[in-house]
Amino acid sequence: MAHRYKVREIAQQSGLSEATVDRVLNNRPGVRENTIAEVKQAIADLDKQRAQLRLNGRRYLVDVVMQTPQRFSDAFRAAVEAELPVFAPAMVRARFHLWEAGSTAQMVDALGRLRGSHGVVLKAQDDPEVAEAIDRLVDSGVPVVTYATDVPASARCAYVGIDNHGAGVTAAYLVQQWLGEAPSDVLITVSRSVFRGEGEREVGFRSALRNSGRSLVEVSESDGIDATNERLVLEALEAHPNVEAVYSVGGGNVATVAAFEKIGRFCRVFVAHDLDADNRRLLREGRISAVLHNDLRADARMALRLILQERGALPVEPARPVPIQVITPYNLPVQC
Structure with a gap:
């Protein structure tokens, strides 16, 4: 031994x-x-x-940089802040750089302006310019962990999050089981096509339903923002009267539910991602069917640990895949 x-x-x-x-x-x-x-x-x-x-007496400053709807960034920020004391006796602090919609240039600029950082947790576009910005940080000694959506061509040290392709296949299985023999078509809502994780979910979903005979209708480029998403979903529903199911890849679910209700369309099954405040309420009200969720605190803990590992402060442990939880109104956790 x-x-x-x-x-x-x-x-x-x-x-x-x-x-x-x-x-x-x-x-x-x-x-x-x-x-x-x-x-x-x-x-x-x-x-x-x-x-x-x-760790004793050491101080670390970690930057969390995310382009994502506020409902998700609020939930992840709370998870990070809850996990910071776990790394005592070191003092780990976090700075948050969060916005809902923006360009690749804005992300590159945000990464380039970081100063005094000991590591970055990043949710960003899978774009060559973003990969280069990550590489510059890593070359300067700042480890980067991608979260929820990966930038694999970069020098990031690890990816933390669910198997997005597997999540899409799981969503397809649930939709198909719930629809049964109903000849319904399915709406897929994507916040923005530049996020690799969302693309992987969509590919998994489409591949699993390829032989189902159902038409798949996509709505994208809403950034998961409710006002934009509702308009796009309404247009899609009016153009496709047989859509009676939803796989929400990128959020904006309050708006999607509102669009169905506005035109009086029944939604037979609605599968979403992330147990944020909106989705918890929609689940309790029976307005969505299931949420594919992962423990955000466990994600935050793993991301912070990987950064400290890269800095030699903790022994190396491999990043493990995050399990997907299928949450219904009947197994809704008290706390997430």
Whole structure:
């Protein structure tokens, strides 16, 4: 068994003799499984203690940069702020740079104006200019973690978020099960095509419904903003009278529900993303069917941890895929 500590240190931590620890570390026969487990736990505890010593008294400033609807940025900001104390005894502070709609140039400018940052959590367009801006930050010693939507051609150290393609396939499965034999067409609402995560969700959804015989109608470029989204959805519904289901990739669900109600159209099934305040209310009222959700606090914790890992303050742990939760009115979490 590989180890980073002297036999004496592991023995002290585990309460076992040095001879026993030596037998475990060298894979000698005659050692009980629970003894091996005790040695492994002692090494893990020593790793944590070493990390605590590295963190003690250190100060880190993390920038969260996101173009996203305010309902989502508010929820993620609350998640980040709730997780900052977890990294004590280090002091981790966050600055937030959040806006709802804008150009690639605005994102590049925002990234270029960051000063004194120890790391960036980023939700941005998958665009070559954004990738270059990320690369400049990384070259200057500032690690970048992409969140919810990736920029894979950049030097970002990791992506945190759900498997977006898998989320789209899951949404298609739910829509198909709920619609059953009804010959309804499906509306897909996308906030903006430049976000890779939304594109991956849409591709997964379309691929899973390819042989269903249903027409898929897309509405995009609303930035998930309600006023814009309602107008675009109304136009789509009036042009496509057989649309009776929705997969909301990019938000604006209050507006989409309002558009159906405005023309008196029944929506048989509505699958959305993210358990923000709007979607919680719509679920409780029975106006949407299900929300594909992931734990934002777990996301925030992972993103912050990855930044501290890159700075050598924490031991390296691989980023794990974030599981998708299917939330209905009957399993709505009390807190998210």
